[in-house]
Amino acid sequence: MKNVWAAGVFWLCGLTMAADPVLIGLDAEFGHKTSTSAQAIELGIEIAIDEINQAGGVLGGRPLKLITRDNRSVTAIGLDNLRELAQMRDLVAVFGGKFSPIYVESLPLVHELGLPLLSPWGSADGITSHAYRPSYTFRLSIKDEWASGAFIRFARQQHKATRLGVLLPNTAWGRSNKAALEQAAAQEKVSLVAQRWYNWGDDSLLDQYLSLKAAGAQAIVLVANEVEGAVMVRNLAALPPDQRLPVVSHWGVTGGEFVRLTGAALGEVDFAVIQSFSFVGLNTPTARRVLAAVQRKQGVTSAQDVKSPVGVAHAYDLTHLLAMAIRKAGTTDRSRVRDALEQLGPYNGLIQRYAVPFTRERHDAMSASNLFFARYTAADQLIPVVPLSKR
Structure with missing residues (x-):
């Protein structure tokens, strides 16, 4: 027993x-x-x-x-x-x-x-x-290596831009993107006219933007999270319409309350963000x-x-x-x-x-085949630029 x-x-x-x-x-x-x-x-x-x-x-x-x-x-x-x-x-x-x-x-x-x-x-x-x-x-x-090529191709196809300005955070992520963008630009035969840096917490990116525009940029590649991305959008929206260049953004902005932080300013700026997945249209x-x-x-x-x-x-x-x-x-x-x-x-x-x-x-x-671009609506909805079936 x-x-x-x-x-x-x-x-x-x-x-x-x-x-x-x-x-x-x-x-x-x-x-x-x-x-x-x-x-x-x-x-x-x-x-x-x-x-x-x-x-x-x-x-x-x-x-x-x-x-x-x-x-x-x-x-x-x-x-x-x-x-x-x-x-x-x-x-x-x-x-x-x-x-x-x-x-x-x-x-x-x-x-x-x-x-x-x-x-x-x-x-x-x-x-x-x-x-x-x-x-x-x-x-x-995704990898920055893949994203960089996608930024350049999107800017060229959507905006006919072959002269790009780059705005980067002074971090390991920013340096990763700098190296990847320089390599991709050489392969895609476009010009990075200038690169400008910012620090987390900067309350204005206007000087960096105006410097990139003065250097001849036709579009801006933005590497940012939601806070600094919103600062950039508000800076652009405050300029006259003919002074606002299109922005092609990394996806850090989608990791936070970007639309709330930008407010109505987002509707005044041509802003597209890279993505790798969406539930929209996926059945x-x-x-x-x-x-x-x-x-x-x-x-x-x-x-x-x-x-x-x-x-x-x-x-x-x-x-x-x-x-x-x-x-x-x-x-x-x-x-x-x-x-x-x-x-x-x-x-x-x-x-x-x-x-x-x-x-x-x-x-x-x-x-890299997973990448596509999306845009935000005023209702904070993230919508692919093209249907999933065509990506």
Whole structure:
């Protein structure tokens, strides 16, 4: 009888052990006052986790659980958060937010810790293009290298612009774009007439803009998040109409309350922003299912109203890929999960079908073919410039 009792306790303990959650970290800019990106990434992860757990979880029935930390867009805080998360038993990987400098400046630490760092937003080339081997950074997002070529082609096709001015933040993200734009301009045979820099928190970009215009720019390539992007739009709208050049923008502005910050000024400026995903016009079963979950959780009523849609979609697909890697590894050991990410088979995701999501040489799951441009309406709806079927 004693042996039966002991066996029963062991069996019950085994069930308890099997039900212990496998942890996923998210360190993002939740405390940034105008940000919507961290919340969108969190939402995409949560929707995927719900699906994975309802289907039986991972590793014999263990549920996935999300642990969030707020880096407030400050690298030092992000590094402290990564150290804390790395101490958690059964935490397999950490997702980052939209601020590329935090990823880039975290590279030494994440490789020291052997902690997979997953990027569902940050676009700086250096996030995955670096000398650390084996690499612990994986991205399901766009690269500045791809975006730069798209900026130039869009400006030329839409605005007949072959002389471009470039406005950049004085950060790792800005420097990544500078290098990528110079290379793309040489390939596309257009002229970057001048480059001007700004700092986070600058309350006017008018001097930089006027300098670019005086240098002969026919359009402006803007690399900015929502706060400085809104400053630029307000500066332009205050000028006479014939002094306003068209703006082709990086997607940082879509990670926050850009339309609220610009107000009526946005309607006075020709402003297009690069994107990699939209629920608008997408009618696949996965898109319908995920959009329904977004509408329930985010409180929106239409595909046009989804906040920071790329964050939702990228994080959703990346979470499913991580779950596949955990199953393939058969363990929560981070080095084996890292290895498994490089060996995944096909996955039919929300954004696309990933035949081979990652390889040893390629830690970017997307490509330049995912890119398109969108415009904001006065109602804060982000609408693709061309229908999805034509992209």
